[in-house]
Amino acid sequence: MKLLIVDDSLIVRSVIERNSGHVAIEESFQADNGVTALQLYNEHLPELVTMDLTMPHLDGLACLREIQAMGHGPSILVISALNSHQTAMEAVANGACGFLVKPFSGPELADAIDQLVQHAQTR
Amino acid sequence: MRHRMSAVLENPPEIEPVFDLELEVAEKAVAQPDDTGSYTVHSTLEELSGYSVTLDSRTTGGDLGTLLTAQPDLPGVILLEGGKLLGVISQSHYYKCVSRAFGREIFQGRPATLMLEETKDRPLVLSSGCGIQHAVEECLSRPTHLVYEPFVVHEKASNEYRICSFQVLLLASSQIAALRNDQMAQILNSMTDGLLVIDRHFRIGHEYSQAAAHIFERDDLDRFSLLEILAPLVDATVHGQIADYLKVLFNPKLIDKLIKTINPAKQVTARFILPEEHTKYFTLNFERVRSQGEISQVLVQVEDITQQRNLAKELEKQEAASEEKLQLILQILRVDPPVLREFIQQFRDGLVALDRLLQAESSDHLHAWINDLFRTVHTLKGESALLQLPLYERPLHKLEDGLAALRTMAEIKVEDLALISPAVENLRQLDDNMSSALAHLDQLSPRSAAATEKAVPERQGPLMLATRMLEDLSKRLGKPVSFHTTVRDEDLPADYREAITELLLHLVRNAMVHGIELPAVRAARGKNATGTIQFAIKPHPDFHEVIFQDDGAGLDYEKIRRRAAQLGRTLATPEEMHEAIFSPGFSTAETITELAGRGVGLDAIRHTILQRGGSIHVYSDEGAYCAFQILLPLTAAKTGGAA
DSSP states (O other): OEEEEEOSOHHHHHHHHHHOOOTTOOEEEEESSHHHHHHHHHHHOOSEEEEOSSOSSSOHHHHHHHHHHHTOOOEEEEEEEOOOHHHHHHHHHTTEEEEEEESOOHHHHHHHHHHHHHHHHHO | OOSOOGGGOSSOOOOOOOTTSOOHHHHHHOOOOOOOOOOOTTOBGGGSOOBOOEEETTOBHHHHHHHHHHOTTOOEEEEEETTEEEEEEEHHHHHHHHTSTTHHHHHHSSBTHHHHTTOOOOOOEEETTSBHHHHHHHHHTSOGGGTTSOEEEEETTTTEEEEEOHHHHHHHHHHHHHHHHHHHHHHHHHOSSEEEEEOTTOBBOSOOOHHHHHHHTOSOGGGSBHHHHHTTTSOHHHHHHHHHHHHHHTOTTSOHHHHGGGOTTSSEEEEEOSSSOEEEEEEEEEEEEEETTEEEEEEEEEEEOHHHHHHHHHHHHHHHHHHHHHHHHHHHHTSOHHHHHHHHHHHHHHHHHHHHHHTOOSOTTHHHHHHHHHHHHHHHHHHHHHTTOHHHHHHHHHHHHHHHHHHTOSSOOGGGGGGTHHHHHHHHHHHHHHHHHHHHHHHHOTTHHHHHHHHOGGGOSHHHHHHHHHHHHHHHHTOOEEEEEOOOGGGSOGGGHHHHHHHHHHHHHHIIIIISOOHHHHHHTTOOSSEEEEEEEEEOSSEEEEEEEEOSOOOOHHHHHHHHHHTTOOOOSHHHHHHHHTSTTOOOOSSOOSSSOSSOHHHHHHHHHHHTTOEEEEEEETTTEEEEEEEEESSOOSSOOOO
């Protein structure tokens, strides 16, 4: 399985990468904005995506909608600060299948990634 | 024998009783149902009542008829041959056989096994270890015309067969269902967790725990949807968020664990109006139940967290108290230990006196008592200001206000003392915090108090305190002043050390507030801009003479006269006016500040001196000076004189 990590913070991206050591993940890609994320998505069609919501160029919600529109149906986990209830609901409505609230701990993240992999495997 | 004739029979022949037949075999074979009254949810067919009626293959149809007629409750018989099950002839099957044309004649003398050839249906045989509920399912899955037929229970260990009626099985099954319901109800009633189930329309299921009813304060939860229950309790925004979230919960594509993070109902504030207004805090946790890929229902766990929240609040309060302790520690670290000890002792004496006042049972002498305490509190407040202990100063000021209000009442009743009890309670709390702050300090450095005392011996004692008070007031009032004295702490007569300290502090405050003028005024009067205060103690054979003098404005006789007139008194001679300034409630300061102006300074001084058997005299020249002469007998009177 392939994992696309979308977050504008290098630190957050590397933390996610370090904690996504699930055996099923063979390859991962990183994008620091929505536009790059879409390019990488198109190129590799990853089954798993982690998505920040507040990013430059193309924000997370718009990016989610675009990915959703491509119709490959990846398992998407939103990893973001819970700024508003509304945003979380929109993310879920736009195809995210889970929400991990920042700040998170390493084990929480690892657990969330495991759940995401499981979700992708059983669909 | 294979062709059937029953179909053409219009009037089945009457069946004659068959009592004349031998019953030997039948009687032997009949068994009473096992006595198994109570089932458990784990009950198996082993516990089900049945009949061990087995006939061997030689039994005739006539014998069988006799048996079945005599035992109408018997569901049927089991036919065995050499321990092997041949088949079952149920009551209905027997009557079907004998009711056909010439049925009786055909089967009467022939082996009963012949009846088995009339049907291709095999009996249902279940092992005795089969659960009751499973057995019901097995029976019900038989062809429709056999559903109500008896079935056979096979005890494998002993290779025994029993015949059981479907009706008995159904009764057992319903008993077990009732038992399950009871158990469920018991669980739901005894659960401390609020538990309920909602369907995809958010409607609450019939089974919910008593705790859930208790939390929502209604017993009809199952008549509503969760949103309807919440609507009158929570504010509209939160209600909208919960509604959104409930919709999300029924989306099977979402990952259970990863949508919990956006649950908006982790802490819900609920306002109940009936029977009286009150607020509760609770948490709603949701567990999704999946069936066939869909979310069929959601388990809602409701937890009342009001107490936890209140505990957290209480903890915050305790933290505030700790903060006060810390502040106290910081504040008392600045104060010389002996002076602090002295202050705390006086403060505690004051508290004891206040407690005694609050326990007063009659209103006799309350005025004098309150006047007395007012002086004490005023002194303490002044000292706390001087020692820069604002944590003491503020509540003491509040208490002083309360006492002042009491003082102005024409008649004080015991109930009126309630006016000051909260303030006293605050002070008591403060004293507790101080005790623990001191204990903390001792723990931190057990010898710190003693060490400080030794390191700076010159900083202890009343004169240092008075000097610092002067400096403090001088700064605060903008009145430069110099203090002249040759008295050292060790010169103070041991008997009067405390009293003179108190006197000195009162006189200093009095002189600074009322006596010494502002530099501009002094300059206008042709005086040195810096005021002068003198303090001396002269020894005499049988008394001490304490002299305190300032070169300030002196007594303003005009003001004193006016003030006396306001209080309805006429003063003529200087002696009368000197006397007047010592009376309670007599102050000429124009505004009441934390420093002075409540008419206790001089009042307090004279009170102390008279209590010790001494006397006080005042000398003054208006605009030039004011001097106090205090005479204290060598041996201090232990009991107070007239106040």
